[in-house]
Amino acid sequence: MRRFWPLTVRGSGALVLVVAFLVAANELGLIELLAFAVLLLALLVLAALSVWLGRRRASVTRMLYPDVPSIGSDATVTVRVTAQSSWPASSGTWSDALPRDITADATGVFPAFTSRRDGRHAEVTYELNAVHRGIHWIGPLRLAVTDTFGLVRRQQTLGERTKIVVAPTVVELGPTPGFSGDSGGTLSPLTTQRGQGADNLIARPYASGDSMRRIHWRASAHRDQLMVREEEQESTPEATVVCDRAVTRFEPVAMDATGTDPDFELVISATLSVTARLVRDGYTVAVIDSDGSPLCAPIAGGDTAAVEELVLDFATITARSVRAGAPFAGLAQEVAGRTIGPLVVVTGALTPVDTAALVALAGHSHLPALITTTRNRETLLAASGWRAVTVSEDSELDEAWRTATSTAGVAYGIG
Incomplete structure (x- = not known):
């Protein structure tokens, strides 16, 4: 751990002068140099006492706007420090500890406390940008306070860490053909x-x-x-969106933490984007896993608040382990013996076995759409009956959605 030197550059220079004057006074026999050295030393001692004596106590609160930022978007952090004891009217610097998934310039000159009815406060603000979704912790706040003359400094850690939730990216997609998008009504x-x-x-x-x-x-x-x-x-028209979390179609690290596998992050973003689009189009949307288990309660057409709750839930979701058995067996049981509305499967890298299992399900929907991160052209073309598209980043989702929902028939988009 790095040692903290209590003197500033000015204070260090003053200490060097004290030593030099004492040596010179002894060698030259000049009482004036000795007096000046003692005076300068006394100034350093008084400066140290003004900063280090007394226990400085303060509470720290952080406010984030927006409350739940999404990946790549800026959020404003306001840090308020409330003095709970006397603080010296001196200058200093501040810094807020940040995790590696958060980028920000969280440093600056700490302002003077201002007196209000509810106490003495000081506020600092900074902008942060999140690289990965999930739960992150910012803080604690570190203050380096100096005396009035800028000779001595004291470093102090204030407050606790603050939890922030970073939401996945939701891309604005075009309306589903045959519906009026944001025109209003949800019943047909x-x-x-x-x-x-x-x-x-x-x-x-x-x-x-x-x-x-x-x-x-x-x-x-x-x-x-x-x-x-x-x-x-x-x-109310109904639609089903399948978010495939099976780890066999992603990197194993996708089970451990959020933001570790780009393909899994893309699947999360695509699932939410498609769900939001269908809900705005008036569909009641069921969001399920590829094993048939629901990932949320069905979302009624036009219920954007429920979509926002789903986005928040998906901030911490990870890939899951896979039991032995045929791929997409749970989904096959879910749609067995019936024909449903739009069926959108969002998945990672597919194998020929996976594709064969999906082919058998295409006939259960009048709009079977497959959004995958598969880069293998042959595997994608083998998805007979599906409106299959491949994506490699969020910016391709809107074009992929237009291709998958094209009224021109089954389309294959190879990225």
């Missing part, structure tokens, strides 16, 4: 029909309480009794 009316015209609407006998405006006059004349149009049923 479905009316049971036979044929193509309004005359083929199913009618039922009039019941007490039915509105007269809903009487189907042609059907009433045909059946010689009052008939009304069948009620329109409103339903």
